[in-house]
């Protein structure tokens with residue numbers, strides 16, 4: 001359990017709230033572990049019909065804790081982060097995301113595993129893996145081009161540029177953009193409650209049918225990405241980029 005993840009049930013809806021405001025909801029191993037356990041347990045609990053993943057009314061998540069990247073790098077795919085990624089990849093019950101403010105790194109890639117995504121108009125989605133000397137994760141190197149086409153996926157991954165919630169909706173990365181704040185969280189809750197009132201067997205089968213084959217390839221991709229990611233985390237470029245963030249300075253990459 002992590003004190004930084006709030007877990008609440010309301011009727012058939014389980015809501016996971018990332019709650020580490022002083023670090024912009026940066027995800028620690030404990031937070032990944034708590035969310036993974038809750039999602040896995042929800043699959044076995046007939047009373048839970050949908051799962052909402054949210055941050056606050058001003059921040060979704062700044063992604064993986066940068067200090068953790070430096071101090072306790074992912075050594076293999078048995079760590080809590082992969083437990084979480086596999087849980088969202090293989091969830092049979094609908095996952096609904098509510099995104100306000102920053103959604104960095106895994107904050108954006110986790111959305112690729114969700115079934116409905118509500119964003120604030122001015123949400124800030126960004127996947128700066130290359131900028132940090134890293135590579136895509138969470139199956140995003142397969143899921144993102146599948147969803148957006150190669151050119152848009154390449155633009156987002158190679159440049160690591162930030163896009164707004166409005167833009168995310170235009171390119172198919174989110175369902176609906178709303179005024180920032182409570183409206184986004186409410187839209188996600190309403191959609192989840194509507195799903196929770198639908199016949200559960202049909203909901204389950206429909207999700208399974210529309211994702212047929214996808215989860216399997218995404219999981220294989222995740223394993224391949226994970227091996228590269230682990231290697232890159234130990235590289236001089238990644239160390240420099242991550243240390244520069246912690247030291248609040250611009251990174252300087254050496255000639256090779």
Ligand code: COA
Pocket residue numbers: 022023024026027061062063064065066067102104105106128129132245
């Ligand atoms: N890991 C650890 N700490 C983080 C963090 C992260 N991913 N993101 C933010 N923080 C910390 C900051 O260091 C700062 O801590 P401090 O108050 O002790 O100095 C605090 O959270 C607030 O962050 P700040 O950068 O001042 O907020 P902002 O509103 O100006 O910017 C972000 C918000 C999310 C855009 C910016 O923090 C950011 O880019 N974070 C890094 C994201 C990242 O690279 N994640 C990994 C992706 S693979």
